[in-house]
Amino acid sequence: MSALVTARGLALAKRLAPLDLELRxxxxxxxxxxNGSGKTSLLHAVAGIGSPSGEVRIDGTxxxxxxxxxxxxxLPATREVSWPMLARDVVALGGASAAEVGEAIALLDLDALxxxxxxxxxxxxxxxxxxxxxxxxxxxxxxxxEPTANLDPLWQLKLMxxxxxxxxxxxxLLVAMHDLDLAGRxxxxxxxxxxxxxxxxxxxxxVLIEVERVFGIRRGPEGWTAAY
Amino acid sequence: xxxxxxxLLCTALALLFALSLLTPWGALAALYGEDRGLALLxxxxxxxxxxxxxxxxxAMLGASGAAIxxxxxxxxxxxxxxxxxxxxxxxxxxxxxxxxxxGPLALSAGAVAGALGALLLLLALAGPRAETATLLLxxxxxxxxxxxxxxxxxxxxxxxxxxxxAYDWLMGSLIDRSLEQAAxxxxxxxxxxxxxxxxxxxxxxxxxxxxxxxxxxxxxxRMRLAVVTAAIPAGRCFRRRRSGAxxxxxxxxxxxxxxxxxxxxxxx
Numbered sequence: 001m002s003a004l005v006t007a008r009g010l011a012l013a014k015r016l017a018p019l020d021l022e023l024r025x026x027x028x029x030x031x032x033x034x035n036g037s038g039k040t041s042l043l044h045a046v047a048g049i050g051s052p053s054g055e056v057r058i059d060g061t062x063x064x065x066x067x068x069x070x071x072x073x074x075l076p077a078t079r080e081v082s083w084p085m086l087a088r089d090v091v092a093l094g095g096a097s098a099a100e101v102g103e104a105i106a107l108l109d110l111d112a113l114x115x116x117x118x119x120x121x122x123x124x125x126x127x128x129x130x131x132x133x134x135x136x137x138x139x140x141x142x143x144x145x146e147p148t149a150n151l152d153p154l155w156q157l158k159l160m161x162x163x164x165x166x167x168x169x170x171x172x173l174l175v176a177m178h179d180l181d182l183a184g185r186x187x188x189x190x191x192x193x194x195x196x197x198x199x200x201x202x203x204x205x206x207v208l209i210e211v212e213r214v215f216g217i218r219r220g221p222e223g224w225t226a227a228y
Numbered sequence: 229x230x231x232x233x234x235x236l237l238c239t240a241l242a243l244l245f246a247l248s249l250l251t252p253w254g255a256l257a258a259l260y261g262e263d264r265g266l267a268l269l270x271x272x273x274x275x276x277x278x279x280x281x282x283x284x285x286x287a288m289l290g291a292s293g294a295a296i297x298x299x300x301x302x303x304x305x306x307x308x309x310x311x312x313x314x315x316x317x318x319x320x321x322x323x324x325x326x327x328x329x330x331g332p333l334a335l336s337a338g339a340v341a342g343a344l345g346a347l348l349l350l351l352a353l354a355g356p357r358a359e360t361a362t363l364l365l366x367x368x369x370x371x372x373x374x375x376x377x378x379x380x381x382x383x384x385x386x387x388x389x390x391x392x393x394a395y396d397w398l399m400g401s402l403i404d405r406s407l408e409q410a411a412x413x414x415x416x417x418x419x420x421x422x423x424x425x426x427x428x429x430x431x432x433x434x435x436x437x438x439x440x441x442x443x444x445x446x447x448x449x450r451m452r453l454a455v456v457t458a459a460i461p462a463g464r465c466f467r468r469r470r471s472g473a474x475x476x477x478x479x480x481x482x483x484x485x486x487x488x489x490x491x492x493x494x495x496x
Contacts, residue, residue, distance in 0.1 A: 074443035
């Protein structure tokens with residue numbers, strides 16, 4: 001299957017070394033790596049944040065030139081909202097239609113929270129609202145930074161299942177995560193980042209072998225433990 | 229829901245505008261009385277320009293305040309934070325007291341030049357990246373500097389009553405305006421309102437942070453510059469609202485300023 005997303009010579013000054021990247025439709029790729037390894041920088045570069053160099057094409061279209069609407073959507077790692085807006089209004093901030101907003105609200109099970117103010121929601125609930133904002137508008141490429149952070153274990157599993165289904169609908173997803181078990185279980189592909197470069201890229205089973213070298217952890221009978 | 233809210237706001241605005249023109253109700257009664265011509269003249273020449281100016285300045289201050297608050301993601305932010313309002317006051321004071329240019333255009337030009345100078349200094353200090361925190365701190369520094377220089381300019385002014393005159397002038401009011409002057413003031417305000425309205429979506433997106441706004445295709449750097457630039461007329465409005473009629477009507481202002489030192493030729 002041909003690539004839905006292609007990036008050539010993608011780089012961010014002092015943060016991300018030039019790299020090429022391809023994502024197929026239906027692919028859920030997880031970015032893993034230690035703190036400061038370049039996961040967020042790669043998401044920023046693809047989204048056109050921070051004046052990246054290189055080029056990105058989504059389904060043959062340049063999102064930096066024509067605008068991201070319908071092409072890509074980005075969820076930052078921070079869950080801050082400056083104003084006490086209603087959750088429903090936050091989901092609509094990206095310019096999605098009323099139907100798309102309703103669909104995203106239903107997808108994240110937010111019907112009961114949609115009429116509440118953001119500052120009166122828990123961090124986890126706020127996360128779900130912001131994830132719904134990123135999903136609304138049906139973008140072809142979803143760039144999510146730590147989407148499972150702040151979510152309870154059940155919602156972490158539900159969200160990964162939802163992302164899996166969204167990928168099956170023909171989208172491409174690039175998701176930065178720290179939870180290696182969740183990433184290994186749900187992703188089609190892992191991209192291991194180290195010092196602003198791609199250290200390993202492939203099927204989860206192959207990439208997780210490299211984790212000990214890059215992270216300094218190894219999987220033992222009690223789960224992940226420090227290697228040194 | 230949102231359309232209904234807009235309709236309600238517009239209706240309330242129209243109602244209040246009409247009330248400001250026609251209250252006390254004697255004015256309305258006079259329109260249908262014997263002195264209909266005089267009442268109409270008073271309405272057109274005194275009340276309408278004043279109400280239009282108040283509406284224009286209020287809209288401009290409201291819009292620029294909302295834009296600046298959106299930009300700095302802080303409900304306490306105001307156009308003063310960019311330093312342009314203090315720059316406008318400094319420009320007008322220097323123009324009037326040190327350079328002696330007190331004509332209507334000269335005072336306006338002095339205020340605009342002061343605001344523009346403050347803006348250029350702000351952009352120079354904030355640098356090409358123009359980050360929000362740097363803009364905020366630079367604006368505060370410029371505001372303090374311009375305030376101090378305004379005080380210095382008044383202290384150095386030849387007139388011993390400069391402080392009194394200036395603060396009397398800075399308090400200001402909207403009286404004694406003509407429709408032409410109201411139109412002259414409204415033009416830049418309306419242009420800025422249109423500019424700010426165009427940036428509404430980008431400013432909304434800033435609610436979720438600069439990264440999200442950028443990822444949604446908004447050029448945050450350009451937006452910062454546009455909002456800060458739009459604060460120039462806001463600064464002028466601010467000063468003019470406080471400086472009021474005398475800024476727009478220099479002969480009156482000039483006369484009052486000189487009456488206090490007994491040199492007003494037309495005082496009698």
